[in-house]
Amino acid sequence: MKNSLRFLLLLCALPLAIIAQKTDTVVENIIKEANENSHLEKLGHELMDQIGPRLVGTPQMKNAHDWAVAKYAGWGISARNEKWGEWRGWERGITHIDMVHPRIQSLRGTQLAWNPSTSKKGVTAELVVLPTNLKTEGDFKKWLPSVKGKLVMISMHQPTGRPDYNWEEFATEESFTKMKDARSAQNKAWRDNMRLSGYNRRTLPQALETAGAAGIVASNWSRGFGVNKIFSARTKKIPTVDLELEDYGMLYRLVQSGQKPQINIVAQSKELGVQPTFNTIAEIKGSEKPNEYVILSAHFDSWDGGTGATDNGTGTLVMMEAMRILKKHYPNPKRTILVGHWGSEEQGLNGSRAFVEDHPDIVKGLQASFNQDNGTGRVVRLSGGGFLHAYDYLSRWLNAVPKDITKHIETTFPGAPARGGSDYASFQAAGAPAFSLSSLNWSYWNYTWHTNRDTYDKIIFDDVRNNAILTAILTYMASEDPETTSRVKAELPIDSRSGEQRKWPSPRSPVRKGGVD
Structure with a gap:
């Protein structure tokens, strides 16, 4: 009888052991690939030095979209440029x-x-x-x-x-x-x-x-x-x-x-008439729950005083590198993994707002979105975004990330939803669980944010590499999680200025025709 009980307990424990072993193997492969076969420097050189700044409506912006699609295709990942609007076409000259x-x-x-x-x-x-x-x-x-x-x-x-x-x-x-x-x-x-x-x-x-x-x-x-x-x-x-x-x-x-x-x-300079504007979307199809999604998020456009290296070239590199690594070491995810390289974030989150507005089915099926924007530094802050139970799943996913990365991250739960600032706000406004991977400053606000000094040489690739590992592991864990994330919203605090309770932000429509009288 005792032997039979031991055998039954062993059978029950076996699936958990297999899952744990699989998790350990995938996580180990992600870390090894990121550290030993990084593509970050090459991608950064091609995007910042060769293509240059990515002002919406410019040929350089379209070149960047086409470059990203070609890169994804080379990694065996399906990608497309999805038109969402039009903008005044313009090109800087001497x-x-x-x-x-x-x-x-x-x-x-x-x-x-x-x-x-x-x-x-x-x-x-x-x-x-x-x-x-x-x-x-x-x-x-x-x-x-x-x-x-x-x-x-x-x-x-x-x-x-x-x-x-x-x-x-x-x-x-x-x-x-x-x-x-x-x-x-x-x-x-x-x-x-x-x-x-x-x-x-x-x-x-x-x-x-x-x-x-x-x-x-x-x-x-x-x-x-x-x-x-x-x-x-x-x-x-x-x-x-x-x-x-x-x-x-x-x-x-x-x-x-x-x-x-x-x-x-x-x-x-040159006036180029009205030009189409795009988001670049890449996809690794889910094998078990294809209609549920994990979205990697970073805006693709920039101002053009420099080359848009830390705003938001580094966020772009993190998401591209994470997708490359996931395709190689996690090619059959449970849920569909998407990456959104959004256009015209700098003029009001227009690309991500358009995506949210145009794809309610994807927003409805969103398991989680991870957005990285504010500079080249390692991620040091992660908020629950106002979702009451965010701690339950985010802390579980973070537990799989190496401690030498998570030891730098301060978490805030449940946090509060964003009302702008970057593209995760577009998803949060629609009630979808989206989170900002917020970076260490590295003098971002004074020296590189929207400046003439936002160039390749300001990138700290060790920190960007850590962020790619973090993003890839969080994406993997969110995809594999047997539970669907909760969207229950926390009760927001009283606004000190108005004395009234704060309300959850509402979705806003994008500007779909910009810079044109």
Whole structure:
């Protein structure tokens, strides 16, 4: 009798042992493949150095989509470019900005996105700065006609080009405090003056263009050595350029000292008409539950001051590498594994919002989605996204990840749903379990987020490799989990500003025709 009982217990334990052995083997293979046969550096070179920045509506964006489809095909993974809308087609050309008076000097800067081209000779004109010490809105209106034929400098002259951390390291406490106090006063005076003008940074360029300005010169300093934020122009006919702080400050001082500096701007861009916009979707079909999904998520587009390396080239590399590894070592997943490389995240999560809107069946069958966006660092934060029981399954899946990776990760449960920021918010708004793999800073906000310094050399491949291992294992565990994830929402806290209980965000429709009047 005892022998029979032992035999029955052995039979019951055998499936669990087989599952555990399979899990251990797949996880070990994922880790070994990532560490010994990484494709990350090669993929990063091809995407950032060869294709370059991926501004929505540009040929480079379409090149990137086609490149990704070809890469997936080479790994035996089915992939497609899925059209979701249209955008103003535009291509950056050569930008030359040179001071031609009172002396000759080439300047460091660039034309802003979607700005019309100049002629081959460019625009040469004297620089002027915005008036200070306005008393009334009428004062600005009186000054406005004087910009005709001039290049107008619209950014505040920064009192220092050294980041605060540099001051903190080398300055005396008294000197550092003095600088910060003076800067705060200058910032307040600038804001007050701008308010009296009746315009803001969005509406001012249009008003200057209407008044006959020859062009707009800005400097959107990002509080780091040699680094500026690079976004889009707000003029329709005249050039808008961003100059690095050092050159902008020099020109500003020359204006103030009465030297009447002149610069020549040549900005050769191309208008390409209305262009289709895409998401790239790749798929490894599920063998047991093909209508349930695990989605790997990263936006594919970028701004184009740099090459979009950490925003979001690194997230893209993580998802591509994870898919490559999974196809090789987990080719028959229980659930369907998808990857979404979303277009036009930078203009409002448009690609992922379109996917959620266009594929309610996939959203309904979503087991989990893992999104990575904010920079090159190793993942250090994971939130439950407001799902009440997220701890039950996320902690179970994380348990299979090597401790040298999870020891850096701080978890928050149940957390709260995002209201924007990155593409996981599109899925959370639809009530689907989507999670952000949030990275270590690596000076992301000052040095690489939307800047002219967001380039390949800023990638920390050891951290990106860890993130690919983490993503691949989480995807594998989510696919294999015998249980379907719970979508029960936690009770959200009281909003301190309104005094009312916060509500779950609602799905928002994408902009499907952008940049076109």
